[in-house]
Each structure stands twice: as C-alpha cells, then as structure tokens.
Amino acid sequence: MFNVLKTVLSILAGLSLVACYCPRNKIQAYGECKFQITCFGTIREVRLPEKCIESTNGPVAVNVNLNDAVERFDNNIDTNFLSTITSLKISAKWKEASLAILQYTSRLKSLILVDIGLEHLSNSPFFYLSRLEDLNLSYNNLTDIQELFHFEIHPNKLNRLWLAHNALQYIPALTFEALSSLTELDLSYNHISDLTEEPFFNLTKLEILRLNNNRIKDLNGAVNSLQTLKHLYLRGNQIQNIDDESLKTIEHLETFDISENNLEKIKPVVFLRHWNHFGNYSRCKIILSENQISHVPNATSIEISSRYVANLDERAIDIHTEIDLSKNTIESVEYNAFQSLIRVEYLDLSENKIKDFVVNSNELERLKFLRLGHNQLTHFQYGGFHALGSLYYLDLSYNRIISLDSKLLTELKSLQILSVRSNDMYYLGYKAWYGHKVTLLVYIDNNKLTCQWLAKALQDYNNKFSKMRPVVLVPTRALNSVDGIPCIVPNENIIADTDNEMADERLLIITQKILEAIREENNNLRLIINHNAIRENEISTKKQHLLHRVSSV
Secondary structure (H helix, E strand, O other): OHHHHHHHHHHHHHHHHHHHOOOHHHEEEEEOOEEEEEEEOOOOOOOOOHHHHOOOOOOOEEEEEEEOOOOOOOOOOOHHHHOOOOEEEEOOOOOEEOOHHHHHOOOOOEEEOOOOOOOEEOOOOOOOOOOOOEEEOOOOOOOOOOOOOOOOOOOOOOOEEEOOOOOOOEOOOOOOOOOOOOOEEEOOOOOOOEOOOOOOOOOOOOOEEEOOOOOOOOOOOOOOOOOOOOEEEOOOOOOOOOOOOOOHHHHHOOEEEOOOOOOOOOOHHHHOOOHHHOOOEEEEEEEOOOOOOOEEOOOOHHHHHHHOOOOOOHHHOEEEEEEEOOOOOOOEEOOOOOOOOOOEEEEEOOOOOOOOOOOOHHHHOOOOEEEOOOOOOOOOOOOOOOOOOOOOEEEOOOOOOOEEEHHHHOOOOOOOEEEOOOOOOOEEEOHHHOOOOOOEEEEOOOOOOEHHHHHHHHHHHHOOOOOEEEEOOOOOOOOOEEOOEEOEOOOHHHHHHHHHHHHHHHHHHHHHHHHHHHHHHHHHHHHHHHHHHHHHHHHHHHHHHHHHHHHHO
C-alpha cells in the first residue's frame, strides 16, 4: 500500500512539474545562445549557459511560449532569466491583467497576447519595454486603449501593432502619440465609426494601415497627414464617397482597398498616383469591388498629367498595376477611363452590367488578364483589342455572345486562355487563329456549338492546322460529346438559324466589299473628272494663245 501511494505521489509530482514550469524536454537550442522554450502555468527553473546570460559577442534569442498561464506568474521567478527573453507568447484566459512580469523583460522585442479574453490592461504594462518592436493584441475584447502605449524611453522602437478583432469603437486623438516609429497598424474587425479626432496624426513613418471591417462612413481627412502611407485597407465599411479632400494621400498608395462599401460614384482621383514616388519594383493595387458603382468616368487632365510627371522614366521603374471593379452595377466605362495609369496588367470588370466594352486599349498595352465575365455583352467591334498584344487571359463567360468570329481577336497575339462559357453560343469562327503564335485553350462549356463544329475544330488542332483547342472544365461521357466535350446535334430549326446567321454575315461582308468598290470607283471617277478639267483648261489656254498670235499678225 505504501509503495502504491509513493508511486501515485511521484506521478502527481511529475504532472505538477509539467503543468507549472518549463520541462527540460521543452527547451530546444537551435544555435549558439538561441533557444525555443515552452512553459506551462509560469516561467521557472530555466537555466541558460552563463555565456548567454552575459553575452556581448553575439545575439541572444530566447523565444518563450507560455501556455495556460496562471493569473499571477511573477512571484518567485528568476529575473535574470526573464531579462534574456526576446520573444514572449502567452496563452491564457484573462479578462484583466497588469502584466507586472514585463518590468523584468528588458530585452523583449516581440510580445504576443492573442485570443486570451482581455478586456482591460492596467498600469501601462509596456512602459519598460524599450526594445519592443512587435506587439500583437488581436482577438481580445479590448474597448479602451487610450492609456496603453506609454513608454519610459522616447522615441520607442515599436514598429508593428496589431489590434484586430477587438471591441474598439472610438480612438481618441492621443492614443498613438508616443508611437512615432510605427510602420504597420492593424485596427481591422472592430466597431470603429468615428475618425474625426484624427488619431493617426503622429504616425509619420506609417506604411500600412488596416481599417477594414469597421463601421466607418467617412474618413474625414483622418489619414491626410500620412505622407509615407503605402497600403490602405478599408474593405467592409460604410464609406459612400472618396475624393481628394477625404484622402489627399491617395497619390502615394500602392494598395488601396475600398471594396465592399457603399460607393455609388467614383471620381478619377481614385486612380491618381504620383508614380515617381514608387520604388524600383511596385505592385499597385486599386480594389473597388463589391460597391454600387454604375459608371467609370474618363480621366481628367490632372490624372493624365500624373502619368507624365517630371523625371519619370518608365523604363527605369518596374510598376505592375491591378484594378478590380468587379461585383458592382457598372453599365458604362468611358473610353479614357484608365489613361492615367501605368502598366495595367490586371483588369477585372466581371459581374457588372456592361453591354459594350470600348476603351482606349493603347493605355492597356501591358494588360495580361482581362475579366469581363458575368456581364451583358453581345458583340465586339473590329479593332477593339488592337493594342492588347500582351493579353494572356480573357474571360467572356456568362454573357450574351451567341456568335463570335476570331477575326475580332486576332490582334491578341499572346492570348493563351479564352473563356466563352455559358453564352448560349452557337457559332465560334476560329480560322483566324490558324496563324496564332501559341496554343490557345478556349473553354466552351454550356454553349450550343454543334458536334460537327467541335469535331472539325479538334481535327484542325490535332493536325496542327489551328492553334485553337476547345476544352471544358469538366469532361463528360455524355452521348453527344467529342473527346469528353459536350456538344449538340442540331435540329432543322437550329440549322436554319445558323444558316441565316451565316447568310447575314456573308451579306454584311459582300455589302462592305460593294461599298468599298463604289468608294474606289468614285475616287477613280473623281480623278478622271479632275484630269479632264485640267486637260480642258490646258487646251483652252493654248487656243487663246494661238488666237492672240494670229490676231497680232
């Protein structure tokens, strides 16, 4: 009985050691004076080599994960060890905390207090963390952060601050007054609606600001002082208007995400960029999707001039521009809507109400991806894609294009993927692609193309006559299919409709040729008439000259 009791006590002692301290098997060295340590409950009984405690020759990195932390774990602890910790991640279930232990962690660079249920932090817990660079307080229930960010030494080194997924409703003016070194601030997924006190005025080095998924209706100029800002995220708010007064710093932005808001109109200023402020490699993203925009206006002279600012050499900078206008109610896009932009590579206009796509393609000569799916397109004009020689992907799916001739797309020399899915299309002319440079995959799902057409198109591709290869997303073994691609066996009505359509097209071509011949004949006739008039003038002049000589004799 005594032996059993002794064994149980021994097991309990072992469990207590694992549950409350830092087990030796959870201390891992991954370099000289570099350790990964996992503790439970509190931080105790950790001994580092003496050379690491007083190291001056090389960096000391001590990363501690404290799991299931007790509410007060700052009693009877080794303060010498605490002073070596450079990264601390705490998991617990606290509503309130003072974090007195942080007064001993003078070398701490990274502090993670994520998803521990915090509603309140008292006594300026970060006051002594003069080396702190990263602070993550996301996924808590914080409502008031006004007194949190006070430091003993100014300026402090805090670069990145995450406060996402809390319960913040209001940010007082001086909340971030001491954080002049901040380069990234995340306030997403809170309940912020009012920015009238301009809480970011002192963040003179801020490059990334996340305000997405709040309740903001108007920026009220709150970010106008952020001259170093490069990335602004405003997705999922209630903003109704963006202009140069509410966002004067827009010309510096590489990422501008204002998707899923209440915009009904956009001004050309949203595309305004001062390109010579960008680095050697920059990816400019302008995301306006999921709003209520119905019209994309022409660029004005102000925006166009920004494209040609002094000292801008497009060959010396590498800019890639992406524009997302999907999921709006756009009915029209003006001809010069994108004239102010440089090197647009991605343009998404899908899920709108566009009936006609005619834009200045000279300004889109670098375009590689063009999405026009889920619109109301029925046809295209000859020459509409004349400058899009770099286009790689074109999405025309879910429109109303019942007939398409490859002649309209022959200028797309680099096209490799074309989707015409779900158009109820019964005619797709592909002969103009016989000379295409690369293999062109054409997705033809859910159309009315005949098995005869499909068999001929596949035969021409397999025999290398054509570069166009019909494909579908999901092959089938249906009775009416060729190589797993569904097709239809036309009845007499469809054949008649097809014949009528082809006859109409032939008639149009013949009419155009007749008109060209008439114009040419008229020009020839005009030349003959002019020539005869000149000849008659010459003869009349000669007659008068002869009569004058005869009369003089």
